[in-house]
Structure formats: C-alpha cells, structure tokens
Amino acid sequence: MRVTDDLEKLLAILPVPLQERLHAHERLDELVEVVLDLGRRPEARFREGSDYLSEIPVTQDELDGCTARVGEFSGDNRAGIERTLHRISAMRNRHGKIIGLTCRVGRAVFGTIGMIRDLVESGRSILLLGRPGVGKTTALREIARVLADDLHKRVVIIDTSNEIAGDGDIPHPAIGRARRMQVARPEYQHQVMIEAVENHMPEVIVIDEIGTELEALAARTIAERGVQLVGTAHGNKLDNLIKNPTLSDLIGGIQTVTLGDEEARRRGTQKSVLERKAPPTFEIAVEMQERYKWIVHKDVAETVDYLLRDRKPLPETRALNGAGKVSVTRELSEAEWDEPLTTRTGSWHSPVPVVPLGAMEMEADFDGSRVRIYPYAVSRSHLERIVNTLGYPVLLTKEIDEADVVLALRSHVRDKGKIAAVAQNRQIPVHTVKANTIPHITRALRRILQIDEPGIPGDLDAGLFGSLDSEDELEAMEEARLAVEQIVLPKGQPVELLPRAPHIRKMQHELVEHYRLKSESFGQEPNRRLRIYPE
Template structure:
C-alpha cells in the first residue's frame, strides 16, 4: 500500500478541510498524530519536531467530533479504536457523562530497521523488557522483533495484542508481524489471563506483549518465564530505577525486600544493618531504556539492580548509531541523567578503546563489572583511569553468536 493511500485511511475520519491540508502538507510523511479537542483548534504533531501546528483557524465543534466518531465506529472499554488492516489508532477523551469531547488520531507505521540494535540479544534467547517515554517507538520495536523472531529465527511466536496496536485492527494481523500468531484481548483487564492462556494452549517459544502495567500482569510474566518461554515486553517507566521503585512492577526485575544484616556482615559491607536487596531472579534478564529512537541503554537486570540498591553505578551498554547508521555499542557507567554524567563515567567513556566492544556485556562469563565497582570505591580517579588503559576484559561468550 502506497504511503499516501495508507495515510488517507487514518485521515478519512477528519473533517474535509483538515484532511486536505494534511495530505498536501510538506511534512505529512512525519505525521505522528492529529489532536481534535472540543472548543480548540485542531493540531497536528510531527516526528522530530517539537510542538504542533494548527490545521485551521476554526475550533473543533461537537458536529466534527460526532462525524469522526461515526466514521471510527465502536470504541473499546479502553477508549481506543483502530482501522481495519492498518496500525492506526484512534483514542477518545470523554466527559463525566461519557460523551466524547476529544480524539487523538495516531498514525501507525510498520517501520523496520530498529531490530539490529538488539539482534545479538535476540539470538541469546533471554527475556527483554523495553522502557521509554510515550512516542519513543517501543511498540514499533517489539512489532519488528515479532517478525524477526518468527520469520528469521523460526521461533513459535505469539503476540498478546491488548489494544491491537502491534498487529493492527481486524481479525487478520498486519503483515508487519510476519509469521507470528496474534491473540486479541477482549478487555484490557484480561491481558494477564490471555498471556497465560497463550502459553497453556499454543506452546509458544516466545510471547510478546505491550504495556505491562499491573501486578497481575507482572505475575503472569513471571509464570511464563518460569516455564522457559522467552518474553519480549514493554512497561510503564523510563528508567530502571522507575521499575525498582514501583511496587506494582518491581517483580519484573526481581522485586525488592528489606534485609537485616548481622554486625559483622554490615561492617564488611560498610553499610547500615538494614539494607534493600533483590528478592528473586529477574523475570526479564535484559532491560533496555529507550532514551531516543536510536539511543538505548541496555542493562543486565540482576547486576544493575544489585548495584543500584548498593548505591553504585552499574556498567551498561550504550547502543547508538553512527553517521553511517551502523550500530555502535559502548560499555560505560550508568547515569540516568545523560546531561549530568559524572567525571568517573566520562573517564570510562574516554577509555572505551581499551574495552573490547566486540564482546557484549550480556555474553561474558566473569563478573568483571563488580571488580571495577570495587576499584571505584577504594582508588583515586587517576588510578582508575590507569587501570582501564591497561586492563583486558574477558571475551568468552555465554551465548555464542550464530551466523
């Protein structure tokens, strides 16, 4: 389907004047969403552009919204609707009486070319959790991952598609998910049941689900992982610390518990007697913070959680693209605030040439990360920099690359 025709399917619910303006707009290829709010001017928002653009001088009327609602059809209990055969999403805002007073028309695109950021991790077969702000591309990424796992790696993949955002609206899933199977969810509150049903009834090797947000869904993830099934999911939050501090979702990274240490142990650790520790193995072995569409931070969940609870900076992988669109992987100290990177972290970045970037942080046998953390605790900065320049790091892989 041509881009213009595909875009028209999303814009067909809009008033005629607005639709024509957008079809002629020079940035229509970057259109992200159109916002229609009662009593306000219609607004278009574009990828890579801050703010929005008004599409006409006249404000949206009730007639505009009623006509759009009639074109969309029935909304689900989550106030979302789709357009059959597409990835577009229409979301409604209602007043206290249940009347629609606003619509967000989001353009869905089957964008490819992101999965190479984590292709080596898919080969390992470990469960992966993606975090990121709305609009950063989480759903787009897991949609492409579904296709790659099903078509390229020949896995049995089931997508649990709660709002039909991954596989599109309608009974036949969008080609963007390849050979992956898709299970729809009657109501968002039933997502956790459908996740477990997928494993019990359809024998998948991989389950993919968008927006893990409740305790029941987190528990369903653990149940699935303990049966040896790989999980790929997204969750609410932007950083690993958001998940650690969220009592509803913290089990995804192992959960947190308070532990009272003996006097000798407390002295040995140099901590108070009461400390926070990880309660169990993480459901997701790998957690990825999507800072931007091509700027990701990859964590080994267990090591990063343990380090953060101890007040240390874990070593992570920063995955970005260079000017030639090639994936670049750099090991560095984690800093949730990119613009406030510490001097120590900068030293690690400056010394990255001494670290063999060809070996992934997720493929090493020895825990050299903890050794570096110990050095940071007891040595001066100059000595740490000297160590990094002279050190060699293990390259033995836990999950050898294929191909």
C-alpha cells in the same frame, strides 16, 4: 530502513478541510498525531512542534463523523482502522459522550532493531522501557516479525489494544508469521497471557504495556516455563521499576533485609538495606532514551544489585547514526580500575590484548597459605558460604592488586573483556565459572585449589545450599538428597518431589545440580514442585 504508514487511511476519517490542509503540509511525513477537542482548534503534532489546522473550533458533528468511520471503541477507549496500525483514542465527558479524539499515526518501521538484534537472537527475555512516543511498540512489532520470520520461532503477540498488529480480525503484515491474540478487556490481559502459553505452545510471547501486579506475576510464570518474553513496561529507566512496588517483580522484586552488626560494618552500610528478592523475569532491559539511542543492560540482576548498593552500573549505549551504522560504547569506571584509563572512557578497546577464553585457565603457584581470590560478577555471599562451610583456605579480596587469582563469571568475561586484560597486565591467572550457583562455584574453587573432584558426593553438606533454619528446609533437602542417591542415580528413573515454597525449590535445584543432574519446576502454586531427571 523502510517505513510503511497507510497515512491516507488515517486522513480519510478526518473532516475534508483538515485532510486538504494536511495533504499540503510540508512536514506530513513527520506527523505523529492529530488532536480534535470539542470547541478548540484542531491541532497536528509532529516529532518536533505542532501546528493548528484551522481557525474554526471542532464541532460535535465533526467528532461524530470521525468516530463513525473507525472501529468500535473498547474498554480502554481505543479504536482503530481495520488493517492499519493507527490508533484512535477517545476522551469522554461524565455522561460517556465523546468530546475529544487523539488520532495517532501507526507506522511499521522495518530495520529498527538492528541495534539489539544480537540480544533478540540470544533467546533471553527483553524488557523495553521509555517515555510515550519513543517507539517501544514499533520496536516490539519489528522484534516479533524478526523472531517469527527470520529465526522461525513460534511467536504469539498479546495485543490488548490492537496496537501491535492493527485493528480488525486479520493482523497487519508488519508482524510477519507471528500470531496475534486479542484481549476482550484490558483487565483480562494477564489471563490471556497464561492462556497463550497453555493452549498455543509458543516459544516467544510478546506483550505491550505490562502495568499491573497480576500481569507482572503472569510474566514471571511464563518465564519460569522456559518461554522467551519480549515486553514493554511503564517507566523511563530501570530505576523507576525499582521504586514501583507493582512492577518491581519484573526485575526480581525488592525486599528489606536486616544485616548483622559484623556484616553491616563489612559493607559499610546501615543494618537495614534493600536487596533483590529473586532472579529477574526479564534478563535484559533496554532504556529507549531517544528513537535511535538506546541504553542496554545486558544483565538486569547485576544492574539492580548495583543500584541497590548505590553503585553506578555500566550499561552499553547503542546508537544508530545517519549512515545506518550501529555504534556501541560503554563507560569504564575509574573506581573499578585503578589504571589510568581516562583517555579510553566510552571505548571497548583495551590497552593490552584480551586473553582468549581457553587460555585463561592457568595454574597458579601458591605457597600453601590461603589463596586470595578477587571475585568478578560472582556472588560473594555464595563464595563466603562455600569457604566457611567446607573450610577451604581462601581469602576474598576487594582489590585486584592483592589477588592471587581472579574468579569471574564466564559471560562477563566474554561480554566485558576488560577484566581479562587487566588481569593479564598484572600477571594474575583468571578462572571462569559458568553460572552463579553453589555447585559451579564449588567446582571452580576445587580447580583453583587443585582438589580432586569426587565422583558422587558422599559427605554432602546441605548447609551449602541455604541456612536450613526451619524443619521444612531440612526435610526438603533430605528428601531431594535421598531421591537422587536412592532412585535417580542407581535406578536411572525420574522422581517428583513434594510441593515446596519457591525459596526451598531453589535450594533443591542447586542441590540436584551439585550431583550434575537436571531438574525443573512444574505445576501451579501452591502445588509447584520439582521433577529430577537422570543423566
């Protein structure tokens, strides 16, 4: 791991006596910030503890001398030193005069993201959370460099406070080939985010400190356009975002749903429950508990659903030891697995060998009665809708010991191979589904039940893709079906549909996928609509 900090340039703005005291300090390499407050003793803060640098209080002349040696203070009372990563933050009195300075050391640390490099390379959007000073911006800077230099992607950094790429017009070399867009005022950050996508064709957008509802909405718009997002947000843990109405859209948004009596009894909950509103903007979340110990949620949607149902999620804990080796551990829930696994808690190892993915599509021998399926990371509500609508002879069970078949999401089998091991130990076949959508789950059920796959769905039941309670939903689904069957499939031509609400577009997307065609949303709300493509 290599660290560059340009510390001399930061010390040069301080009064000479303080420079001499810091140069002689034995913990200079651990310096985090220097605090200068009018009428108080100057203080140096380190990773652990702090020291006073003088017994003489700071004067107004000393503060004025420091501010004269740095760049111009922006609307958020931050300034920098050109071609460095240091941050100077000002405190002002009621008349706007500077009466305090926080001189923060900015360090470029190369090699910090070894713990999550596989996630960075996956192309999925990543959200970093953590308390101030834990290293979020440092990690963001390194991620931008790796994506631009090592993975050769077009990366644009939205640098609101010039904290990622440093002060001045020329960005710091720590960001590599990544480009940097500066923001005139903090309240314009969401506009610059959209401008970056529309004008500069990035593959990755890097954003520091998403803090307003407009910025959260801009992030969702960018993600919908297929751009990878890497950003930070205010909050120590994922739970904080769930409770924050301003930023909850980053993890899918939270809504109150009223259940029917039967559903409430089945779930064992009250009739009013909290549920996730939409897919998360960020698919991966990293909680930076300490500088070299991070909690990784590889499926934010699943984690949020677990938390809303008062169930304990099982994220990964990744840590970097003194030898530079990354250790990855994950707790195993005894409630989820009734096998005696207490000696294995915190380990990825399994008491039985994991079945290779290709060997799991085994045929099951059913007796003609209803097939009992244990869903693992597969939407239970989708399964129930398919079974009820199509009348398949399937019974969903909550206990793996009662199951004839396990139906699992393929990505979870790969990442958390425990389910394959448990199923093999019980001699239960495992079938996998590629995505948590109605068409994919329907095809998986047909495989399990050995029902022939139709060439082109002729008797398509639109009720599969939603409740169709309104005329708008019925009309939209009929429009999509006719477009596919009368234009796209027979003529091989793309078709644009009429503008629809987001939840209706989602239903149309799934209906198009049922025909094994591709579709995408484009345009701005309220004129956002679907375009369907031929094979």
